[in-house]
Amino acid sequence: xxxxxxxxxxxxxxxxxxxxxxxxxxxxxxxxxxxxxxxxxxxxxxxxxxxxxxxxxxxxxxxxxxxxxxxxxxxxxxxxxxxxxxxxxxxxxxxxxxxxxxxxxxxxxxxxxxxxxxxxxxxxxxxxxxxxxxxxxxxxxxxxxxxxxxxxxxxxxxxxxxxxxxxxxxxxxxxxxxxxxxxxxxxxxxxxxxxxxxxxxxxxxxxxx
Numbered sequence: 001x002x003x004x005x006x007x008x009x010x011x012x013x014x015x016x017x018x019x020x021x022x023x024x025x026x027x028x029x030x031x032x033x034x035x036x037x038x039x040x041x042x043x044x045x046x047x048x049x050x051x052x053x054x055x056x057x058x059x060x061x062x063x064x065x066x067x068x069x070x071x072x073x074x075x076x077x078x079x080x081x082x083x084x085x086x087x088x089x090x091x092x093x094x095x096x097x098x099x100x101x102x103x104x105x106x107x108x109x110x111x112x113x114x115x116x117x118x119x120x121x122x123x124x125x126x127x128x129x130x131x132x133x134x135x136x137x138x139x140x141x142x143x144x145x146x147x148x149x150x151x152x153x154x155x156x157x158x159x160x161x162x163x164x165x166x167x168x169x170x171x172x173x174x175x176x177x178x179x180x181x182x183x184x185x186x187x188x189x190x191x192x193x194x195x196x197x198x199x200x201x202x203x204x205x206x207x208x209x
Contacts, residue, residue, distance in 0.1 A: 019072060019073070019074055020074040021074060021075065022067060022074060022075035022076065022077045023075075023076055023077065023100055024065070024076075024077040024078065024079060025076075025077075025078055025079075025087065025142060025144050026078065026079050026081065026086065026087040026142065027066075027078035027079060027080045027086075027141075027142050028080075028084055028085060028086040028141065028142055029080065029084060029141070030064055030066060030078070030080040032141045033066075033078050033080075033140070033141055033142060034066070036140050036141050037068045037076070037140070038068065040116065040117065040120050040122070041113075043068035043069060043070060043076070044068065044069055045066060045067070045068055046067050046068060046069040046075065047066070047067040047075075048064065048065065048066045048067070049064075049065040049066075050063070050064045050065070051063065051065075061081065062081070062082055063079045063080065063081050063082070064079070064080045064082070065077060065078070065079050066078055066080070070102065076100065078142070086142050086143055087142065087143065089143065095143075095145060096137075096145060098145065099137070099144070099145035099146060099147055100144070100145075100146060100147070101135065101146075101147035101148070101149045102146070102147070102148055102149070103148075103149050103150070103151060104148050104149065104150050105150070106150055107127070107134050107150045107152075109150065110127060110134055110135075110136055110148055110149075110150045111127070113136065113148055114126070114127065114136050117136075117138055122138050122139075123138060123139075124136050124137070124138045125137040125138070130149075131152070131153075131198075132151070132152055132153035132157065132158070132161070133149045133150060133151045133152050133153065134149070134150045134152065135147050135148065135149045135150075136148050168195075168196070171195055172194060172195065175192060175195060176192055179192040
């Protein structure tokens, strides 16, 4: 172990990661997806790659890979594999867990986008108050859950939040290790609850319902 740590000490420092380049999902149909992201959300179609072979793996799988550009130069991208099949949802994962959130300029912009989406027949949840930002939620034609967020907290507030993040995660990790031991002994609940509830108002609403 000491030798490994000595070798790690000589590694280059982490590279500065400037921004998100792109995230990619599977699309059932390229044109349906283009209409949603370009015509409704306003993200321009910017780049297309088509091939019969996947460069990273070498496997044969014909695809059309297409990219929509955000204002900061990052992209959301999709693969149309040419068979009209959408990605199947994970059987052990709630639909609300995996999602991507795009930041908009203001709460008013959020309201305007909610109106625009609903006018196009898109079901929208929210506006949801997350204290440091407000959000709306909806699904694209491929079953990808999307979020639009309007930031409320300024840089100083976010810096203050960052000062407690490691300690809170360390406490969670310690509690989870204890939960694993208790689960192995058959004495733990099915899932571990967090040590703190930052959103008590939603718990009250759930109890009332």
